[in-house]
Amino acid sequence: MKLLHTADLHLGRLFHGRDLIDDHEAVLGQIAAAIDAHRPDVLIIAGDIYDRAAPPASAVSQFNGFIRRIFNETDTAIVMIAGNHDSGDRIGSMAALADNRRALVRGPLAREEMPLILRDEHGPVAFSGLPFGNEFAARECFVDTAIAAPADVLAAQLAAARRHVPESARWVVVAHAFVTGADPCESERKLVVGGVETAPSDLFDGAHYVALGHLHRPQTVGSGRVRYSGSPLAFGFDEADTPKSMVLVDLKADGDVETTLLPFAPLHRLRILRGALADLLAAAETSPDFVKVILTDPARQIDPMSRIREAYENAVVLSYARDETRLETKSANLALGASADPLHVIAEFLARVHPDAQTAAEQRLVKAGLAALAHRESAA
Template identity: 60%
Template structure:
């Protein structure tokens, strides 16, 4: 069975107040083309379909047009879940009156995590779609007051999903989470409360033949190839400049093993950082890419951005090279938002002292200690 794994479309998002609607249209066209050319059996969208809970009408129309094309021009089944940027109710409403033999669309939590069953010549494949949920909603759904972390939420979903697996079926899990060992970027919104433990251990997904993840924007596998983030199709920050974007084409074999290949996205505009003297940069080839400029001129120049935008129409950041060192020093100081996060402060301090981050077990211990202190303070 052939699965196309995508995630984190973030339709409706802008880059530095510049619309990405045309960029997203090109990306959706490339996904549709891949489904057709690669004869994909199942399209997976692992959350963050939209960039916010109430997306602009143009983004909703754009996605509806895309789904209509998938339905009319291909035979692929569709599995998609709400991410932390989405409204679960909005995504869930798309499931009303859909063909349940061909689509599994999950918005709000459900105590019964029934999979979509897709058959090929080698038997059934069960696809469990686990939408993102905050802890308070999961406690209510599963009737379990001990759910306190994102891992507790996913564990409850996985436990329910296992009960619905047909005997002998290959199992695919779709989830939206921060799995321990993965590398994040500037564009992701935290999934846990301030000071809480955000990550989910990979062992939670034991038994699944492929885990299609969303939330992190860099394409990457976690420990083993079968636990994978598709990544976002577009870069949303200059920390992602130059990083390849792709969708994952997954061949699921009769014995449950997988072969994964990546299909590169070709966005109409990329994110780049250029460096040099103003006199040289204004002679460069004109570009509509999103550009951050690092000027190496020693003296300040009068309105250099105006001249740069004559060449780089979407230039949206400028810094002098001489100021980079100051920025680097300032970056080592904890910003105010992080000072209010004691877990982050402890982690930063230990990384500075021993040159490595807190391990998951250490994070859990520190988190537990701060919870105990908070309870003592509440009683006082």
């Protein structure tokens, strides 16, 4: 069975004030062209369809037109879930209009995660769609007050899904999560405020392919079976050199997978230019790229952005190298607290000051304390 995996469309997003509707139209057209060319059995969209819970009407119309095209002009089934940027209710409402024989649309959390079951010549394939949900919604849904972090939410969802997967079926999981060990980007919204937002990849043990959304860099985590497609467009200049792609997955009879990356060709690439203002103006060239300019001039220049935009019409960010250096130094000093898993930080600290390893009871106590802190911060 062939699958086409993408995620993190973020329809309706602006890039430094620039409307991306044409960029998104190009991306959706390339997804449709890939479906025409490769004839996948299933299109997977692993969350963050929209950039916010109440997207602009133009983004809703754009996505509706794309979905109609796939349903009306192809035989490809669709599996899509809500991400942390989406309104679960908005995404879930699409399920009422979908053909449940060739579509699985998951918005809010559900206590019983019923799969879409498709068949090929080798037998059944079960698709479980696990939408994003916070800990508080999950506690109510699963009637479990012990749910305290995204990993607990995902574990509850997977348990609810496993119960309904036929024993002989190959299993594909679609989820929107931050898996431990993955490489994030600056443009992603955190899943929790404080606390631990990552989930271990071994939660997915038993699945033959895991189609992930949330992180914008294409990558695998733990094994080739657990994969982020990444976002079709770059939303931060830290992604300037990151190739963007969708994933064509060939799911074999025995559950093995072969993957092929199908590159996106964006209307606007991201480029970082560094140099003295006079040199950059002299070297100007016509380009559709979105540009970040880092000036190396030792002194502040007069109205530099206006002058830059006369030469580079899509320049959107300007800074000075000396300021960037200060920011990098500050970020390096804060890197541990900003990006490390708090559970790991605490475990490493205790290992330094205490000769014995953490007990299971101590680990539960630390986890509960972090969850309580996250709850207080979110309620403040």
